[in-house]
Amino acid sequence: MFVPGMWRIGxxxxxxxxxxxxxxxxxxxxxxxxxxxGQEYPAINVWGGEHDFVLTAELPxxxxxxxxxxxxxxxxTFKGSxxxxxxxxGETYHRQERSGGRFSRTLQLPFQIDAEKVTAKYEKGxxxxxxxxxxxxxxxxxxxKAE
Amino acid sequence: xxxxxxxIEKQPAPSPIATExxxxxxxxxxxxxxxxxxxxxxxxxxxxxxxxxxxxxTLEKNILTxxxxxxxxxxxxxxxxxxxxxxxxxxxxxTISDEVDRDGIAAKVSNGVLRVTLRKAEKAKARKIAITAx
Numbered sequence: 001m002f003v004p005g006m007w008r009i010g011x012x013x014x015x016x017x018x019x020x021x022x023x024x025x026x027x028x029x030x031x032x033x034x035x036x037x038g039q040e041y042p043a044i045n046v047w048g049g050e051h052d053f054v055l056t057a058e059l060p061x062x063x064x065x066x067x068x069x070x071x072x073x074x075x076x077t078f079k080g081s082x083x084x085x086x087x088x089x090g091e092t093y094h095r096q097e098r099s100g101g102r103f104s105r106t107l108q109l110p111f112q113i114d115a116e117k118v119t120a121k122y123e124k125g126x127x128x129x130x131x132x133x134x135x136x137x138x139x140x141x142x143x144x145k146a147e
Numbered sequence: 148x149x150x151x152x153x154x155i156e157k158q159p160a161p162s163p164i165a166t167e168x169x170x171x172x173x174x175x176x177x178x179x180x181x182x183x184x185x186x187x188x189x190x191x192x193x194x195x196x197x198x199x200x201x202x203x204x205t206l207e208k209n210i211l212t213x214x215x216x217x218x219x220x221x222x223x224x225x226x227x228x229x230x231x232x233x234x235x236x237x238x239x240x241x242t243i244s245d246e247v248d249r250d251g252i253a254a255k256v257s258n259g260v261l262r263v264t265l266r267k268a269e270k271a272k273a274r275k276i277a278i279t280a281x
Contacts (some may be wrong), residue, residue, distance in 0.1 A: 021226070028230060043156070043232035047225035054222050058195035060159075060230055060259035066163050097178040098193055125259015127196035 041103050042127075047113040050139060053109060060125035067122070069129065071115040076131060079104035125144040159240055172219070173235030177261075181241075188247065188265040194237045195259035202261055204254050211252075212240040213261065 047054040059067075059082070067080040084100040087093070112134045119130045160174040177192040182262030190213075194202070197215035207211045215237040243265065 024227070028227070040231075044229070045220075045227070045232060046229040047222045048228035049222065049225040053228065054225055056220060058259070060193040060195040064258075087182065088184065092183050094181040094183055094188075096180050098180045098191065112224065123197050124257070125193070 031124045040105060042105065044105065044107070046107075052130055053111075055107070055127075055129040055131060057105075057127045058125065059122075059127050061123075062122075064122035064127075068121075069118070069120055071118055071131075074109050074112050075106060075114060076109065076118075076125070076129070077104065078127075078129070084111045157232055159235075170236075173233055174238050175233075175235050176239050177213070177215070177237045179239065186267050187251075188243075188267065190241070190261075190265065192237075192239070192261045192263075192264040193259065194256075194261050196234065196257060197237065197259060197261070199256045202254070202256055204252070204263060206243075206249060206252065209243050209245070209264075210240050211243050211263075212238070212265070214238045215261070 042057040044055055044057045055086050062080055062082050069078045081102040082100040114132045114134045117132045121128045157175045160176045164211045179192040182189050194215045196217035202215045217234055217236050246268055248266045248268040254263045
């Protein structure tokens, strides 16, 4: 069937960033459905930019000085532990939903990470890592010399 | 309130507590520990993304409500590449007994963990009763 309008709709989508984003969000929503059962701890969100990626993780109540972050090539690993104060004598739990222990997560990114320039920030229980791309991975503008 | 599923994933609140929300966005039930010490009840809630300015604790009749508002994160010139958790506000309510001293409630937030200390009322503390011989 000849539908001349179809391609134009496809192109038009790209000119509305919000619609494009909505489409990406929907794709992600469905692509990640099966993981609902077993999730790794901590849960992470990753944001991609031209020069770097930003990773955030919800890690309430940890000691940031005991967080171990390492970068090798395109692989990032961060590990740490969440400790709990033990109950004193005569204290009891009425409800215990929070849990502690050690955690470790490894993530492979689609580029080489500039390990020297990785920055980490821990604020309000959220860990934020900025992972810059190495110079070789960054987009470069090539100028055309006129003869 | 329904029991929290034993999953590490954030749990969406079943419904905003008997009120209609006018603010868009999701609401989550923070996971909590409640421990009883000799003279107080301590409520510890994991609420990543909140600080002392964005948490509200209200006590009305015998319902203690904790709410926390979290600003969605936006990074300029970045698009979401992978998402495992959602960002939203927190809300949870607890019924407290008369054993709590209403004026002795203290709270603090550090590293996204809220800690509310509810002092036990004098009458609720265990007392040794002396028996006098007739």
